[in-house]
Amino acid sequence: MYQLYWAQETGAMAPQILLEEAGADYQRVIVEAGMEEKTGYLAINPRGQIPAIMLPDGTIMTESAAIALHIADSHPESKLLPATGSTERAQVYRWLFYAVANLYETDLRLYDSERFTTNPDCADSVKRQARKDMDRAFELIEQQLGDGPYLLGEQYSVIDPYLLMLAYWHEQPSELLARNPRLKRLCETVQQRPAVQRIWSQHYPVG
Ligand SMILES: N[C@@H](CCC(=O)N[C@@H](CS)C(=O)NCC(=O)O)C(=O)O
Structure with missing residues (x-):
């Protein structure tokens, strides 16, 4: 177990x-x-x-x-991953590493801003920059997404729930998704999966 x-x-x-x-x-x-x-x-x-x-x-x-x-x-x-050595698997690696390095990282700067400066007066400035960097990083994801619904098209893989998770950490997820319609479709499709529905309320309780 x-x-x-x-x-x-x-x-x-x-x-x-x-x-x-x-x-x-x-x-x-x-x-x-x-x-x-x-x-x-x-x-x-x-x-x-x-x-x-x-x-x-x-x-x-x-x-x-x-x-x-x-x-x-x-x-x-x-x-949950395409075949070893395939181009599709390479794309999953690429965007998963991108997501950790450029999106997860901006969440840490946004929500734990004081850790990213020795000057407490600068925490707001760290936050503002994190918001901009996060939006830019999501724009690049949007440009990468094709007809979907998943990053690899019809094939679901580990990158898709990872992107859903990160999109919902945005301060304004609905605005983010309105600006990025392909990401919105990806998130909505992943959210409909039974595996996601079983655990969603543990992270986002209703009410
Ligand atoms: N690189 C790590 C980052 C993990 C991380 O920063 N987790 C956050 C929660 S989402 C956390 O535990 N923050 C509290 C802390 O850093 O003390 C990963 O991808 O697992």
């Missing part, structure tokens, strides 16, 4: 969707924000960040994109 170290509206969402897609046996281990040191979570991830996963053999992995790829590799019957 996998143990997914989890918190609401965090990078645990994409790996969780992929575990659901794969029909994998997993448990959530809920990590309370601010309690990482007290609960021993730093022994799991010394950076204190979510997500982490304990694999069925007891190995710990961190880094959401690496976890996503590993889940896909471990459950080939779920077809």
Whole structure:
């Protein structure tokens, strides 16, 4: 069984969707924000960040994109990645790494701005720049998306739930999606998948 170290509206969402897609046996281990040191979570991830996963053999992995790829590799019957060495797989790698480096990163600057400056008076300026960088990074995704509905067209893969997760971390997801209609279609299509519907309310409770 996998143990997914989890918190609401965090990078645990994409790996969780992929575990659901794969029909994998997993448990959530809920990590309370601010309690990482007290609960021993730093022994799991010394950076204190979510997500982490304990694999069925007891190995710990961190880094959401690496976890996503590993889940896909471990459950080939779920077809969450195109064939090894294919051009399509190369595109998934490309945009997954792009997403971590250019989108996830802007979320950290936006929501944890004070960590990105030694001058507390500059935190607002860090935030403003993060908003601009995030919007620009999503524009490049929009330009990349074709007829869809997924990044690879008809073929669903690990990059799609990852983009959905990131789009919903935007401060104004509906405005982001209105400006980026292909991304909107991708997000709406991914949201309709049963695996996503099963876990969505854990991250975004209604009411
Ligand atoms: N590169 C890491 C980033 C993980 C990350 O920053 N997670 C956020 C939640 S979405 C977090 O735990 N932030 C709290 C902290 O950094 O202390 C990944 O992709 O897994």
